[in-house]
Amino acid sequence: MKKYQEIFNDIKDKILSDYYSAGTSLPTEKDLQELYGVSRDTVRKALAILTERGMIQKVQGRGSLVLKQELLNFPVSGLTSYQELTQSLQLQSQTNVVELDVVSVSTSLSKLTGFEAYSKVWKIVRTRSIDGKVSVIDTDYLAHDLVPHMTREIASQSIYDYLENKLGLDISFAQKEITIEPTNREEKALLQSQDDYLVLIKSRVFLGDTRQFQYTESKHKIDKFRFVDFARRKHSL
Amino acid sequence: MKKYQEIFNDIKDKILSDYYSAGTSLPTEKDLQELYGVSRDTVRKALAILTERGMIQKVQGRGSLVLKQELLNFPVSGLTSYQELTQSLQLQSQTNVVELDVVSVSTSLSKLTGFEAYSKVWKIVRTRSIDGKVSVIDTDYLAHDLVPHMTREIASQSIYDYLENKLGLDISFAQKEITIEPTNREEKALLQSQDDYLVLIKSRVFLGDTRQFQYTESKHKIDKFRFVDFARRKHSL
DNA sequence: AAGTGGTCTAGACCACGTC
DNA sequence: ACGTGGTCTAGACCACTTT
Incomplete structure (x- = not known):
């Protein structure tokens, strides 16, 4: 494990356990440097991750302030899988595999998915249920x-x-798009719903070496959808 | 202007103008270091911003690969204002101020907005129109x-x-939540729409010193809503 | 083996906020 | 004046990919 990752983890745990509590300051970079016995840059790398995740806010001349975490319990943002999500929230969830095939990519499917035409891909259709009710079609x-x-x-x-x-x-990374779409007959049947709309999340997912390995359409029942995000203002950089 | 910002801007422009084109590699960090006459760390800071924005992907041992930008034209993500958005997309847009008042924060409004109870806040209601049709109520x-x-x-x-x-x-930063909500009579009238649902974006926005200065509810006509995002997988850090 | 990016160090000076 | 974080430098060594 990298040093800055260990330091990040340690500080993160201390924030979540309220050892460093919201509204107070973290120790100074100099103090953290001595506490962990590393260089200042290594401390700053750990603090940079905490900043990016919205756990702290650095204010020049004052210090690193711990932010309230209340709104951030539900990390749909940031490429988290359904399985990881339901586990971390301890939801009772059931997955049903509706279809599992190998298909050849047509030219129209290629345009949609980003996969090369005539290449072979797995097509997998699944429904996700919570409390016996289908809330997502993947x-x-x-x-x-x-x-x-x-x-x-x-x-x-x-x-x-x-x-x-x-x-x-x-x-490694994904390009995602969220829109609201009208529901067709098949989707109404699968979702056991009469809603006229559903939430559609399209994502192309890539490996660290930039090869695309996945395209997903995730259709959410409209009343089950919630997206929470932490955003930093990107000035005119 | 900071050196790493200038380097980021220069490389960003060169990517957008296809001087560095998608699928090719950027010059090595050593070459960029010599090109701009700075230290390697300064180059790496600029590359870190490009990576975070999804413009490049670094692969150890190979280099910095330029990614395709196609899906990223519509940056609703990352705390961009409506005005900046319509300008950058060159949309014809009109804003109509429906209400502008100073109100005192009730206990229930305090819970919703995050502002302290009994403090004074401006309440501003505006409609946003494109091509003469209202698409957003803020x-x-x-x-x-x-x-x-x-x-x-x-x-x-x-x-x-x-x-x-x-x-x-x-x-500086915001906590945002996106849900789909049923439309009431007043909203139908303002949006000139019979849709039963709208997209609701709630955001609390904060200054660099962590003081909250804004709470916004942005209600989008369901067929006008599109959210595009670039996400990196945050391993179990 | 050579070349690339990833991590870490030690030190300098600057910009900002508080006292 | 002092302490904080912000920027920048120069150099070392490691991990991974390519040749």
Whole structure:
């Protein structure tokens, strides 16, 4: 583990356990430097991650202030998988695999998904239920050359866990788009709903070496959708 | 202007103008260091911003790859004001000030907005129209002690421009939440719409010294809403 | 083996806020 | 005046990819 990651973790835990509480200041960079026995730059790297996550705010001349965490409990932002989400919130959740096939990418599907035409991809359709009620329909396309093996068993658990921990893929970044779309008959049936609209999240997901391995359309029941974000103002940089 | 900002700007412009084109590599850090006549750390700071914005991806041992920008044209993410947005997209947009008052914060309004009870705030209701059609209703609450002066004139232009450039406020970060809500009669009238739902964006916005100066509810017509985001996977850090 | 980015160090000086 | 974080430098060594 890198030193700055360990320091970040330690400070993060201390903030979450209220050892450093909201509204107070963290120790100065000089003090943290001595506390952990590292250079100032290493401390500053850890503080930079805390800043980016919205846990602290640095004010020149004053120090690093600990921010209130109340609104940040639900991290739909930042590329978190459904499985990780329900686990961290301890929700009772069930996944049902509706479809699992290998398909060839047509030219129109290529335009939508970003995958090369005529390449092979897995198509996986799943429904996600909480308290026995379907709240999400996921349609995943996975590059077949990066994910040669896939089963209903894996798809009903966490695909991300399998990709990262079994296949060792380095999932790195995503481009996402959220819109509201009219619901068709099939979607109404799957969602067991008469709502005329659903929330559609399209994402293209890439590995650390910039190869695309996934395209997903995630359709949320309109009353089950909530997106929480922490944003920093990017001045005219 | 800071050196790393200038370097960031220069590389950003070169990417946008296709001087460095998607799929190719940036010069090495050593080359950039010599090109700009700075230390390696300063180059790395500029590259870190490009990475965070999703413009490049660094791959150890290979270099900094330029990513495709196609999905990132519409930066609703990252705390951009409506005025800045319509300007950068060159949309014809009109703002109509429906209400402008000073109100005292009740206990319930305090809970919603995050402002202290019994403090004074501006309440501003505005509609935003594109091509003569209302697409957004904004309800803003601004801390009166931080913004002592407000007019219909300012509210119909850009409030953010006034706050940053006239008052010199340092707008820094926000906590945002996006949900879909049923539309009431008044909202239907303002949006000139029969839709049963609208997109609600609640945000609390803070200054660099962590004082809250704004709470906003932004209600979007459901078919006019689009949210695009670039997200990096935050491993179990 | 050579070249790339990733981490870490030690030190300097500046900008800002508080006292 | 002092203490804080912000910027910048120069150099070392490590991890990974390519040749």
